[in-house]
Amino acid sequence: MGLSKGYGAAVFGVDAQIITIEVNIVDGMRFFLSGLPDNAVKESEHRIESVFKHFEYKMPRKKTVVNLAPADIRKEGSSYDLPIALGILKSSGQITAPDLKDYVIMGELALDGNLRPINGALPIAIEARKQGFKGFILPQENANEAAIVNELEVIGVGNLIEAVDFLDGLKHIEPVVYDTRENFFNQLNAYEADFAHVQGQENIKRALEIAAAGGHNVIMIGPPGAGKTMLAKRLPSILPPLSLQEALETTKIHSVAGKLDAHAQLITTRPYRSPHHTVSDAALVGGGSVPKPGEISLSHNGVLFLDELPEFKRTVLEVMRQPLEERRVTISRARMAVDFPANFMLIASMNPCPCGYYNHPEKECVCGTGQVQRYLNKVSGPLLDRIDLHVEVTPVSFDEMTQNRKAESSETIRERVIAARKIQQERFADMDIHSNAMMGSQKVKEVCQINEAGKTLLKTAMERLGLSARAYDRILKVSRTIADLDGKENIGIEHLAEAIQYRSLDREGWAG
Numbered sequence: 001m002g003l004s005k006g007y008g009a010a011v012f013g014v015d016a017q018i019i020t021i022e023v024n025i026v027d028g029m030r031f032f033l034s035g036l037p038d039n040a041v042k043e044s045e046h047r048i049e050s051v052f053k054h055f056e057y058k059m060p061r062k063k064t065v066v067n068l069a070p071a072d073i074r075k076e077g078s079s080y081d082l083p084i085a086l087g088i089l090k091s092s093g094q095i096t097a098p099d100l101k102d103y104v105i106m107g108e109l110a111l112d113g114n115l116r117p118i119n120g121a122l123p124i125a126i127e128a129r130k131q132g133f134k135g136f137i138l139p140q141e142n143a144n145e146a147a148i149v150n151e152l153e154v155i156g157v158g159n160l161i162e163a164v165d166f167l168d169g170l171k172h173i174e175p176v177v178y179d180t181r182e183n184f185f186n187q188l189n190a191y192e193a194d195f196a197h198v199q200g201q202e203n204i205k206r207a208l209e210i211a212a213a214g215g216h217n218v219i220m221i222g223p224p225g226a227g228k229t230m231l232a233k234r235l236p237s238i239l240p241p242l243s244l245q246e247a248l249e250t251t252k253i254h255s256v257a258g259k260l261d262a263h264a265q266l267i268t269t270r271p272y273r274s275p276h277h278t279v280s281d282a283a284l285v286g287g288g289s290v291p292k293p294g295e296i297s298l299s300h301n302g303v304l305f306l307d308e309l310p311e312f313k314r315t316v317l318e319v320m321r322q323p324l325e326e327r328r329v330t331i332s333r334a335r336m337a338v339d340f341p342a343n344f345m346l347i348a349s350m351n352p353c354p355c356g357y358y359n360h361p362e363k364e365c366v367c368g369t370g371q372v373q374r375y376l377n378k379v380s381g382p383l384l385d386r387i388d389l390h391v392e393v394t395p396v397s398f399d400e401m402t403q404n405r406k407a408e409s410s411e412t413i414r415e416r417v418i419a420a421r422k423i424q425q426e427r428f429a430d431m432d433i434h435s436n437a438m439m440g441s442q443k444v445k446e447v448c449q450i451n452e453a454g455k456t457l458l459k460t461a462m463e464r465l466g467l468s469a470r471a472y473d474r475i476l477k478v479s480r481t482i483a484d485l486d487g488k489e490n491i492g493i494e495h496l497a498e499a500i501q502y503r504s505l506d507r508e509g510w511a512g
Helices: 044-054 081-091 121-130 140-146 160-167 180-187 202-214 228-233 244-256 281-285 314-318 321-326 371-376 398-402 410-427 441-447 452-464 471-485 493-501
Strands: 003-012 015-026 031-034 063-069 103-105 135-139 153-157 218-221 303-306 328-332 337-341 345-350 389-392
Touching (some): 003 081, 063 081, 121 135, 121 244, 135 160, 153 160, 202 218, 202 228, 202 345, 202 389, 202 410, 218 228, 228 345, 244 337, 410 471, 441 471, 452 471, 471 493
Parallel strands (some): 003 103, 031 063, 103 135, 218 345, 303 345
Antiparallel strands (some): 015 063, 328 337
16 A cells, blocks of 8 residues: 555646646555545446446545645546546555556546546547657547647557556557548548539639639628528638648637537638537537537538528627627636637528518518618628628529539538738748738738729729728738739739628618
8 A cells, every 4th residue: 555646637728737636555544635626526436336347346444535736727527537546456455456557548438347438538648648658548439639740649448457567567558559640631622522513603613713712701691592501611711721821720720619520630621610509508519517629619610501591690790799809719717717719701692581582583571661771680791791792693594504514522622721821921921921811900900902993993893882991901901812812912903893792781872
């Protein structure tokens, strides 16, 4: 009987911190667990005792003190079961486990001794390598995910006995090996949805190409069945491929949220999230008693699609304003503040009115006077202010649906988008700006200069179409992106003219 020391980890936000698990067995009675454990950690005593009986180990009938250090950080979840159980066995002399201190160990125990998967395996593996540990022992289901981290032995075990035999040197378990770079480049751009499958809607495809090229947010307004959701689903396929760093960031977030599939590995395609309009504030931006990433963080480096935008609760939409500007979410609690990244493209869609047929070329709108405007007013001005492109979607005609002309593929469009993004990377090389959409007002004045003819066109458009003042910067940003797609150094009058078309909701009297 004596003192043993092992290591686990706690996840805060998308990063992990190593936790020292000390077990001391001395004369006395009872089991004590210290170090700010939550209820799930406290209940580990009963799970461990049941597992020990199953495998004919003995639970010490002496005073057993388990300390999770640092003691001032709250420990949450059931994944401390395995390291605590191994610490008790070593401290009571039932196993030798000479290498216990060389590994970070995590896993939840079922009552029969099998291991259940954990959340946050990737950030824990990253921290284990950073702290110089030899390896990481964890449930088999999480082994592929953790193996993304090179130069770390990842040992997947199915139950307590396998972990004991490995640490006692009675069983050799081959570390899981994953060639991160090779698999990453082999699986890039493996999207099922492709723009080649979309007939017609050339103007909407063009708008989405501009949005992808400049990182602009988009809202599509059109009747039911016009293809808004189908087009939005294909947007990730024309965005530039993820870099390896972006793929790791994205996988970390999904790992912490428990959204990775069993045996999942690196996420190699840009995320696409489409929450239902009944989503709560916390589910969208993240939160809970134990802060978890929300939908906007799960769409980091990808696309967040909000279908039927006016149907979302007003409070839900308003909490998005800060993340859209700052590209991250800060969730504050009494004991901690957690940051989750949230650099996403927002694509929204909505019907033009409650019945859906306002401005429809064939069907008549049955909404009463003022109903259309009230419906549009459900989306606040400050939120619309953060959306650069407003696009009207009209239904596809029968002739367009049945024509045999082959539509342009996502790969072809993506090549043009990548070329435009390279121009922006060079333009903003020394700044914390990655696309035209991220420019502030001062930068817009420097980068988006227009000639006298352009100024005249813009002035005329604002007066005749009744465009609001907030549309001015948005038009200049979008026209800069269109010029980049065109490979032109200066913004031409044709670029401005096209950008002006994408401000439907800013026109006075658009809804009657």
